[in-house]
Amino acid sequence: MNIPQDHIRNFCIIAHIDHGKSTLADRIIEQTGLLTSREMQNQVLDNMDLERERGITIKSQAVRTVYRAKNGEEYIFNLIDTPGHVDFNYEVSRSLAACDGAILVVDAAQGIEAQTLANVYLALDHDLEVFPVINKIDLPSADPERVVSEIEDIIGIEAEDAPKISAKLGLGIEDVLEQIVGKIPAPEGDPNAPLKCLIFDSVYDSYKGVIVFFRIMDGTIRKGTKVKMMATGATAEVVEVGTFGAGQFIPCDDLSAGMVGYFTASIKNVRDARVGDTVTEADRPCAEALPGYKKVTPMVYCGVYPADGAHYQDLREAIEKLQLNDAALQFEPETSVALGFGFRCGFLGLLHLEIIEERLEREYDLDLVLTSPSVIYRIYKTNGEMIELTNPTNMPDPSEIDYMEEPVVRAEIMLTTEYIGAIMTLCQERRGTYIGTDYLEDNRAVLKYDMPLNEIIYDFFDALKSRSRGYASLDYELKGYQRSKLVKLDILVNREEVDALSFIVFEGSAYERGRRMCERLKEEIPRHLFEIPIQAAVGGKIIARETIKALRKDVLAKCYGGDISRKRKLLEKQKEGKKRMRQIGSVEIPQKAFLSVLKLDED
């Protein structure tokens, strides 16, 4: 394929969630004529059902389109889609590194949000040319002029001639396309130099093996090239090279410096082709790898168990399959007294966890029980040993512990000033250390806090949204570890300790959390034929208690001819309900009760 480099544009779209990134991508694809309107599905780039339902983009993807500009020339657009959540920050950074420019989409009504800012800085860090687009001008509350000055004041980039568009209605898209040609620089790079490609994503396909998504910095890749991943050291022979249609792969003979595409090489595992790694030729390697490679590591762990112990093997196979496609997902077998055999899984964050849970339940038809999420604690023992703890059950006896450390993040919360008080209170409740406030303009500000990650992974995001009526947005990154007074909080149901409900908590919050946990479990666990005490304990000492009263009445007063079928259906429901319960001693605990700890702030 012979495309002059100066007719290629590699770019991405960055935006806050819901500001219209996917819709704009749809319009660009539509108006560059790659697809007819008839072929357009809503939000072409979002492949997975789950993404469509949640309205967010999880995995990066790319599409190549052809645009005939007003100057009569044809340009190749490689649009690289980036994930839109803080859990996937590293993936975002690698996608950005594959681009030469970025379109910044800002909602004409809402203006700039924390995520917008974080992504813009990330883009500028990668030396991308960023030009803004103001979207949703069709909204009654749209105020494009205010947003223009906001962009210029806060981000400091020119926004006067920013296209003012409605991606939804298809207004102003032409303007965006021309600016892509005019403002985003063409790629550079020597097609004859040793091969140097950046992997910005990889997916597993059961027929082709791993499909590697890459951007060529230097050199040329073609079928038969012996490639080597510089970080993992894996080598393979390229079987197929191609570019991205919308939703399909289009093979070609070769791709040269500046282009974005994919290759397959019978690679069996996404771990061999990690995001951020550099692909080169095995026989003629480039001098050095591209900067920025990082092996992503999980930040949040939790136990994943089959609701029905008989499905342990099915669960293992399902997780293994998901892992083929998800280098960040980790797992190892573990056992729980309460839940039997399962796996301790590591995730990038809570959203990642939820996505995996949903995929396991939906795509593999598994009923799951999840334990309280945990971060990685460092325990320094009196014998000088340091252990990293991801499962509260494995916490050593307090007498063996010298001190403990927990991970801390730098959190940036963008909000309207009226909520500063409420959110500062929230951050303080969550042991935040105030770092500072940046006032962006009259009524907007960024609060900066250093916060323990374990305060964020539970229900911080929900609390943030509810206490700011949805006007606050959060971005964070891992800062390091800090020494902390932490204890293990145990929950006893009917006087039996339920290991799957234990979690590590700051000593000063233990009483409050224990009390709320008991209250929550009282709501979640149905009444039984007998009274059930629910207790929270630290180090064997009970600190909170609730009682679930015995069931006093559960009877059908009438059961004649026609009622019998209804009674049958009632029993079926009881049977189904029972399937979603775990038997702990003589008590049946609904699966969702195990995630109660996530919902302690809801009231």
Next chain:
Amino acid sequence: MFRDDAMNLELYIHIPFCLRKCGYCDFLSAPADEETREAYVQALCAEIAGAESPADAEVSSVYIGGGTPSILTGEQLFRIMTAVKKRFRLSEYAEVTCEVNPGAVDIGKLSRLRFAGVNRISIGLQSADDGFLRLLGRIHTAADFEESFRLVREAGFRNVSVDLIHSLPGQTAADWERSLRFVAEKEPEHISAYSLIIEEGTPFYERFGDIAGEERVGTVGAEYDRVTGGASGPDAPKGEETLRLPDEEEDRIMEHMTGEILAEYGYEQYEISNYAKPGFACRHNLGYWSDVPYIGFGLGASSYLGGVRWANPRDLNAYLEAASAGDGAFIPEKTDVQVLTEAEREEEFFFLGLRRTDGVEAADFAERFGHGWDRYLPSMERLERDGFLERTAGGFRLTRAGQDVSNTVFAEILF
């Protein structure tokens, strides 16, 4: 006893009409004009004439229920019974019940019923307190009941049942005791006493919520004032008061006192909500809990025959149309058809059989299924230890505590 006789068959005949729909009622019933009622009676007779029935079956019981069957004329009820006798072999000792509403019968209609072969009358009183009757949306008074009861006796009925409901919004134990004694003193042979079920889709559901026992508060205020016009009983709720649905504890107090008070008058409990003088347990209802086959006629009526359960369609016009196309004999479309598996029949053995106070017997199970009930024994023994079941000579039955939570007990036995 009759339930050992495999050839028994029961008939249920549904009359889906009433003068006014009550606030708590979720039966298939609505007001209708005279013309519709007559068309329905004709359809019913055609359905009965067209019924498939095992050749050797003998009908041990007929039950005409509703709605308000007494809304039909004596002549119409007579025609229905004639259709039954024409199509089925009615046992000489058959129990033939007809439900009536207080105030909706006169001596002429009752005599007609007697003549048609009806030998048991069930009167839907619900409460002896006019305030609560109004709250329920009933159109009769306690005095109407007294008059009707007298007429029923006068017409010669020696087997009479009265229905009552407790745990009404605002009702106290004292209110309930008054209703119970009021009825028991009249000495009907049979009393059904139900704990109010707030069914979804009823006006009561809108007002008082879905879960009996949970403290749901319904404010009725001026509307209630208008309905009751000043309730009659001393403890009946008044005026702007807030009506609270009795909670679980109060409900169970009323439930438990029912058995105790009725025992004073010589009634024995034979099922969760049913009490009778010795020898007067309702055979028709016992049949439902003892695997006796039954055929239901009329709108939405349920049938159970040859191990299959089904229901008639619920749309009145469709039913009438199908009947008129049938030329004097028709079979309605079967809906909600359930072919019971062996496992489901075993389940029913327990969850229906244990409703009876004489409980379930191992020998009966073995005879019906050809194997023992060992599979269910561990859970039954556990429930016995916990005080929800008790042993009888040949099996188990629910204790008083077991009756209160019988849904849970059944689930524990079965799953």
